[in-house]
Amino acid sequence: MQWPEELTANAWTGTEPATGGLSDRAAQWALGDHFAGRPASHRAAQQRPDHRDWLDRRVGWGIVLPDVPGLSRPERARADDAPEPLQRLAAARSATGQPIVLRYERDDWDQLYRYYPDGARHPIPTTGDGPRGAGRGELPYYLLLAGSPVELPWDLQFQLNHVCYTGRLDLDDSGLGNYVEAALSGWASAAVDSSSPLMWSVQHRPGDITWLMRQGVGERALAAWRTDTQIGDRAVGLREEHATCARLATTLAERRPGVVVTTSHGMTGPDADPERLRRTLGRLVDVGHDLLEPDRLLSQWSPEGVVWYALACCSAGGSGRHQFDGLLQEGTRAARAVERVVALGPVTAELPRALLGAARPARAFIGHVEPAFDWTLRRADTGLVTTSSLITALYDEFFQARPTPVGYAFRQYYLQSAALRSRWSTARQLTGEAGAPSTALLCTLAGIDRQCTVILGDPAVAPAALPCE
Numbered sequence: 001m002q003w004p005e006e007l008t009a010n011a012w013t014g015t016e017p018a019t020g021g022l023s024d025r026a027a028q029w030a031l032g033d034h035f036a037g038r039p040a041s042h043r044a045a046q047q048r049p050d051h052r053d054w055l056d057r058r059v060g061w062g063i064v065l066p067d068v069p070g071l072s073r074p075e076r077a078r079a080d081d082a083p084e085p086l087q088r089l090a091a092a093r094s095a096t097g098q099p100i101v102l103r104y105e106r107d108d109w110d111q112l113y114r115y116y117p118d119g120a121r122h123p124i125p126t127t128g129d130g131p132r133g134a135g136r137g138e139l140p141y142y143l144l145l146a147g148s149p150v151e152l153p154w155d156l157q158f159q160l161n162h163v164c165y166t167g168r169l170d171l172d173d174s175g176l177g178n179y180v181e182a183a184l185s186g187w188a189s190a191a192v193d194s195s196s197p198l199m200w201s202v203q204h205r206p207g208d209i210t211w212l213m214r215q216g217v218g219e220r221a222l223a224a225w226r227t228d229t230q231i232g233d234r235a236v237g238l239r240e241e242h243a244t245c246a247r248l249a250t251t252l253a254e255r256r257p258g259v260v261v262t263t264s265h266g267m268t269g270p271d272a273d274p275e276r277l278r279r280t281l282g283r284l285v286d287v288g289h290d291l292l293e294p295d296r297l298l299s300q301w302s303p304e305g306v307v308w309y310a311l312a313c314c315s316a317g318g319s320g321r322h323q324f325d326g327l328l329q330e331g332t333r334a335a336r337a338v339e340r341v342v343a344l345g346p347v348t349a350e351l352p353r354a355l356l357g358a359a360r361p362a363r364a365f366i367g368h369v370e371p372a373f374d375w376t377l378r379r380a381d382t383g384l385v386t387t388s389s390l391i392t393a394l395y396d397e398f399f400q401a402r403p404t405p406v407g408y409a410f411r412q413y414y415l416q417s418a419a420l421r422s423r424w425s426t427a428r429q430l431t432g433e434a435g436a437p438s439t440a441l442l443c444t445l446a447g448i449d450r451q452c453t454v455i456l457g458d459p460a461v462a463p464a465a466l467p468c469e
Contacts, residue, residue, distance in 0.1 A: 002381070002438065003022075003437065003438050003441075004022065004375065004438075004441075005021060005022075006019055006020055006021040006022065006332075007019065007020060007022065007327075007328065007334060007373045007374065007375060007445075008208065008209045008334070008373065008374045009209070009313055009334045009337060009338075009371035009372070009373055010209050010210070010213060010264075010265050010266060010311070010312055010313045010371055010372050010373075011265060011266060011267075011268040011313035011314070011334070011337040011338075011371045012265035012266065012267050012268060012269065012285040012289070012313070013268060013269040013270070013271075013333055013336070013337055014267070014269030014270040015269070016333065017204070017208065017209065017210075017265065017333070018268065018313075018333040018334040018336075018337040018371070019332065019333055019334055020328040020329055020332030020333060020334030020335050021328070021329045021332060022327065022328065022329060023326060023327065023328055023329045023330065025326040025327075026326065026327050026328075026441070027437040027440075027441075028326060029324075029325070029326035029327045029444075030327075030437055030440040030441035030444050031427075031428050031437070031440050032326075032444075034323060034444050034447070034448055035417060035420075035421045035424070035444075035447050035448075035451065036155060036158035036159040036161075036162065036417075036451045049133075051141060051165075051408055051411075052402070052404055052405055052408055052462075054093065054095070054140075054141070054142045054405070054460045055093075055095045056095065056133075057095045057096065057133055057134040057135060058132075058133045058134075059095070059133060059134070059140070059141045059142065060095050060096075060100060060132075060133045060134030060135075060138065060140030060141060060142065061093040061094070061095065061100065061134075061140055061141075061142040061143075061144070061460055062090075062100035062101065062102050062114075062134075062139075062140035062142070062143050062144070063079060063082070063086065063089075063090040063093075063099065063100065063101055063102070063143075063144050063146055064102045064103070064104055064112060064143055064144065064145045064146065064147075064152060064156075065079060065081065065082055065101060065102070065103055065104070065146055065147065065152075066103070066104055066106075066147055066151040066152060067103040067104060067105045067106075067113065068081050068103075072119075073115050073116075073119040073120070073121055074115075074116075074117050074118070074119055076101060076103055076115040077098075077099075077101050077115035077116050077117050078099070078101070078117070079099055079101045082146060083173055083176050085173075085176045085177045085179070085180035085181070086146050086169070086176060086180065087099070088180060088184065089144075089180045089183060089184065089458070092184055093142075093144075093458075093460065094134075095134040096134050096135075098117065100114070100134060100140055101114070101115055102114050102115075102124060102139075102143070103115065104151075104152055104156060109126065109155070109156070109159065110125065110126060110127070111123040111124055111125050111126055112124045112126060112139075114137065116136070120136075122136070122137045124137070124138075124139045125139070126156070126159050126160060126163070127159075127163060128162070128163030128164070139163075139164070140164070141164055141165055142164065142165045142166075142405075142407060142459050142460050143160055143164045143165070143166045143167075143459070144166075144167050144168070144169060144458055144459065144460075145157055145160075145166065145167070145168040145169075146168075146169055147168075147170065148170045148346070148348060149170070149317065149319070149320075149346035149347065149348060150345070150346050152168070153319070153346060154317070154319040154320075154321075154346060154369050154452075154454070155319065155321070157454055158451040158452060158454075159451075161414045161417075161451060161453075161454070162414055162417060162418070162451070164407075165405065165407025165408050165410075165411065165459040165460075166407060166454075166455065166459055167364065167406070167407055167455040167456065167457050167458050167459035167460075168348075168454065168455070168456050168457075169356065169456070169457065169458070170348040170353065170456070171353060171356060171357040172357065174357065175353070175356065175357020175358075175361070176357070178357055178358060178359055178360075178361050179356055179357060179361045179457070179458075182304065182305075182360070182361050182363075183363075183458055183461060187304065187305040187363060187461075187464070189304070189360075190304045190305025190360075190464065191256060191304070191305075192256050192257065192258040192304070192305040192306060192464050193234075193255060193256050193257060193258060194258035194259075194399075194463065194464040194465060194466050194467070195230050195231050195234050195466055195467065196231070196234040196235065196236060196255045196256075196257050196258075197221075197225050197231065197235050197236070197257050197258065197259040197260070197261070197399075198235075198236045198238070198251060198252065198255060198257040198259070198260045198261070199218050199219075199221055199222040199225075199235070199236065199237045199238065199239075199260075199261045199262075200218075200238045200239075200243055200248050200251075200260070200261075200262045200263075200264075201213070201214040201217075201218030201219065201237070201238070201239045201243060201261075201262070201263045201264070202214070202239075202243045202263065202264040202265070202284075202285065202286055202287050203239065203240065203243070203287070204265075204287070209265075209373075209374045209377075210263070210264065210265060212374055212377050212378060213263035213264070213311050213377065214239060214263055215385070216377045216378060216385045216386075216387045217261065217263050217311050217377075217387050217390055217391070218237075218239065218261060218262075218263045219237075219239075220385075220387065220391050221261045221390075221391055221394045221395060222235055222237045222261075224391055224394070224395035224396075225395060225399070228395075228399060230399075230466050230467070231399065231466075236251060236255055236257065238251060240287070241287065243264075243286055243287040244286045244287055244288060244290070245284075245286045245290050245291070245292045245293070245296075245297075248262075248286075248292070248297075249296070249297050249300045249301055250300065252297075252300075252301040253300050253301040257306065258305060258306060258307065258463050258464040259306070259307050259308075259309075259394065259398055259399075259463055260306055260307070260308040260309070261308075261309050261311075261394055262284055262308070262309070262310045262311070262312070263310075263311040263312070264284045264285050264286065264310075264311075264312050265284075265285040265312060265313060266281075266282040266283065266284065266285065266310075266312035266313030266314045266315050266368075266371075267280045267281060267282060267283040267284075267285060267291055267313075267314075268281065268282075268313055268314060268337040268340055268341055268371075269337070269340065271336065271340065274340070274343060274344065277340060277341075277344065278344055278347065279350060280350070281314050281317065281318060281341065281344065281347065281349050281350070282312060282313065282314035282315045282316065282317065282318075282349035282350070282351065282367070283349075283350070283351065284310065284312050284315070284351070285312075292351065294350055294351050294354035294355070295354070297354075298354060298355075298358055302358065302359070302360040303355045303358050303360070303361060303362040304358070304360030304361065304362070305362070305363055305464055306355070306362045306363065307362070307363050307364045307365075307366075307398070307406060307461075307463045308352075308355060308362060308364075308365050308366070309365075309366040309367070309390075309394060310351070310365070310366070310367045310368075311368065311372065312367070312368065313337075313368065313370070313371040313372065314341055314349060314368065314369065314370065314371065315349060315351065315352075315367035315368050316348065316349055316352060316365070316366075316367030316368055316369050316454050316456060317346070317347045317348040317349045317352075317367075317369050318341040318342070318344055318345075318346065318347050318349075318369060318370065319342075319346055319369050319370060319452075320342060320344065320345040320346040320347070321342065321346075322338065322339070322342045323370060323448055323452075324338050324370075334371075337371065338370075338371065341370070348456070349367065351365070351367075352365035352367060352456045356456060356457055362457070363406070363457060363458075363461045363462075363463065364406040364455060364456065364457035364458070364459075364461055365455075365456040365457060366406070366410070366453065366454070366455050366456070367453070367454065367456065368449070368452055368453055368454070369452045369453075369454055370448070370452045372449045373445050373449070375441070375442055375445050375446070376445050376446045376448075376449040379442070381438075386446065389412045389413040389415075389416060390413060392412060392413075393409040393410050393412070393413060397409035398462075398463045399463075399466055400465070400466070401465060401466060402462075402465065403462040403463045403464070403465050403466075404462060405459060405460050405461060405462045406455055406457065406459055406460075406461055406462065406463075407455055407459025407460065408459075409462075410453070410455065413450060413453065414450060414451070414453075416446075416447075416450055417447050417450045417451050420443045420446050420447040420450070421443070421447060423439065423443045424439075424440055424443035424444060424447065427439040427440040427443065428440055
């Protein structure tokens with residue numbers, strides 16, 4: 001595999017795409033361990049119980065909250081400090097009759113702590129090495145992180161993604177109330193058309209990263225949908241001159257799709273205005289380089305019941321940690337884009353917060369923390385597109401008589417991190433061999449991309465089912 005001269009990120013600086021040559025430390029960076037969690041098997045994929053059923057005690061659903069030292073242990077077990085809507089959701093999702101509450105103690109990455117009404121406290125390994133399920137001392141497979149990435153870091157979610165079906169709600173009290181009411185009703189009033197999914201895929205130039213995202217994800221998802229006899233030509237594809245923010249909003253309002261897939265650059269500029277960047281971070285960039293404005297979008301369309309996957313830089317937010325330090329040449333557009341996002345600290349992007357907290361909210365948003373690079377979408381040596389597990393989630397898992405919960409649907413995508421880590425480890429041992437640094441670079445970038453893909457919303461929710469034939 002040849003060493004790349006430069007990398008292109010799916011980040012928009014405000015005037016141009018973010019590209020950057022590799023620094024003289026890039027080979028050293030590629031051999032450093034950037035993978036979250038351990039290279040252990042993903043026990044959440046074991047099939048003895050039906051992992052789609054979070055009420056099965058062998059599976060279980062739990063809520064993760066920040067630890068609050070001033071509360072007693074029984075109060076921590078009852079989630080007394082959580083907003084009232086979250087307390088109701090935790091009780092309703094319980095397989096045991098009591099909410100399963102786990103606490104995160106700051107900077108304690110190896111374990112969560114599970115509390116009980118009798119005052120007991122059990123450490124629970126975040127590696128999934130301990131017992132699993134809803135029983136005493138067990139780690140549930142479904143976990144909802146309830147809080148901002150300042151309180152519950154993105155790195156915690158990255159690690160849990162490998163062993164649990166993990167989601168996050170980072171909403172204000174009003175948004176939480178809206179979301180929980182819809183979730184408890186199963187989105188009973190949602191008038192989505194599950195047989196009319198929507199693909200919106202921006203391409204700026206042939207052969208650039210927007211072209212690669214369109215071909216590797218957008219067009220492949222659309223083609224998969226159209227092979228389904230219950231969907232066919234009802235699947236909508238907006239691309240080329242139709243990939244505008246205005247056309248997206250009007251089509252959403254007209255078709256009310258149950259699943260939306262978008263590919264585009266995500267906003268990471270400008271340099272001189274960090275507060276503006278905080279507001280616009282990860283906003284989708286259309287074919288005319290206009291930004292998708294959540295308020296304007298929601299004035300024309302209600303997201304009630306939709307599941308939205310957005311392949312764009314920082315579409316879910318930023319971690320506040322420089323995961324790519326040492327990879328890119330200083331001063332390049334890509335390096336500056338990453339540095340701007342890091343300077344914001346840990347943050348959730350505006351679009352998913354708006355969709356999930358709306359008066360009639362979305363079910364889930366799947367997006368990216370940090371940028372994705374062109375090398376993570378296609379093998380440089382063979383040209384092979386490496387997005388099959390995404391298409392499996394976005395079609396095979398979602399479009400069934402009994403759709404798969406969002407967290408479970410992406411299990412194979414997260415499982416790839418373990419395979420990539422294994423291949424990276426081999427390359428690291430063969431540092432002196434030809435091609436080993438390139439292989440390490442590919443595995444590291446692809447592994448970071450997968451672990452930085454996150455689910456926002458309750459991981460136990462599933463898209464609307466296709467109508468019975």
